[in-house]
Amino acid sequence: MVLLSGGLDSATTLYEARSQGYRCHCLIIDYGQRHRREVESAKRIAQAAGSAARVIRIWLPWGGSALTDRSIRVPVGRSLKKIGKGIPATYVPARNTVFLSYAASWAEAIGASAIFIGANAIDFSDYPDCRPNYYGAFRKVIRLGTKAGVEGREIRIATPLIRMTKAKIIRRGRKLKVPYELTWSCYAGAKRPCGRCDSCLLRAKGFREAGLRDPALV
């Protein structure tokens, strides 16, 4: 089970899981995000990887985030020093908890042994649900709260990128032949990446530090 958003990190995670010998099922979640076009990217990436994929449409109608509520603006043009210090308006209440709960349900139903998620706590937006101790807590929820867990069939949560810099992720992904030209990171979700939201800025920093050109911008 791979949670695939269509961004750079989750695409690399899918290829990482494949390289470890897993037969992957991708869970793609359309939650009404501003940048819903990432869903199309995710589908193409799963196809390129030759992995099964399922798109789930969910509904978080209470907003509370710049990604799900059009009346809240996506921060743009922030300095890289500021990104990662303080939780920004693009935080979606309990989003990864909702995503992981669906992943746990599907994983249990099909007997999957692991859930891969491309969370990263280095070049990131300081989201609490991207930090290592959060994943430790969720592991325990699965162990105690599922039939598989209490019967000793572990469903582990794998976060292979969690302590990597964006540059390191990209270099690893290049080796794994991740089709970065298909990935989509921009929060604005227009025709072309805006280049100014936190997600674009972190992505650009990663390619810059890796000494590579971003193939999605060519």
Added chain:
Amino acid sequence: MVLLSGGLDSATTLYEARSQGYRCHCLIIDYGQRHRREVESAKRIAQAAGSAARVIRIWLPWGGSALTDRSIRVPVGRSLKKIGKGIPATYVPARNTVFLSYAASWAEAIGASAIFIGANAIDFSDYPDCRPNYYGAFRKVIRLGTKAGVEGREIRIATPLIRMTKAKIIRRGRKLKVPYELTWSCYAGAKRPCGRCDSCLLRAKGFREAGLRDPALV
């Protein structure tokens, strides 16, 4: 925030939360359950309590449970000694984890201070996601994985019924004037309760032990 299913336990939990002075918002989840008519019961109970309610339609298309997959039969006519020993086919993979994750998202978006859930680990079907240690683990997920949690605005998970017998729940509910005539417990979801599924059997045991008649059967 009260997770309201339309059954006896969640209805009592709503009235318990009200009696503790909370202004309640009910989250009612239609997950394609066989006994979807409980959703209508839940709406009526919220209305009777004068509480706000929101119905969310979700989709767990991978089945894996007698409640969401018509090809799996609901066990009937089991002896009360067997119920609670071993997880039955009505277990839905990670269901309460999915429910709590939505509740956490909504609670955080509206600034709610608690999530009430009518889980019970005494007269129950041995579901792992009804046990006290599971709720302890989920509390930690909320504390570590939400903005509210990491900033010190606790969203507690309240399970007021978890160690009560069904009879005790019913006696408490009578004092709180819970409209049990509006509740629906039967898994079969036909016009009348089947009287033979685990849920009907546990309910009947509760009323019997409380020395009361079930007003839903009158």
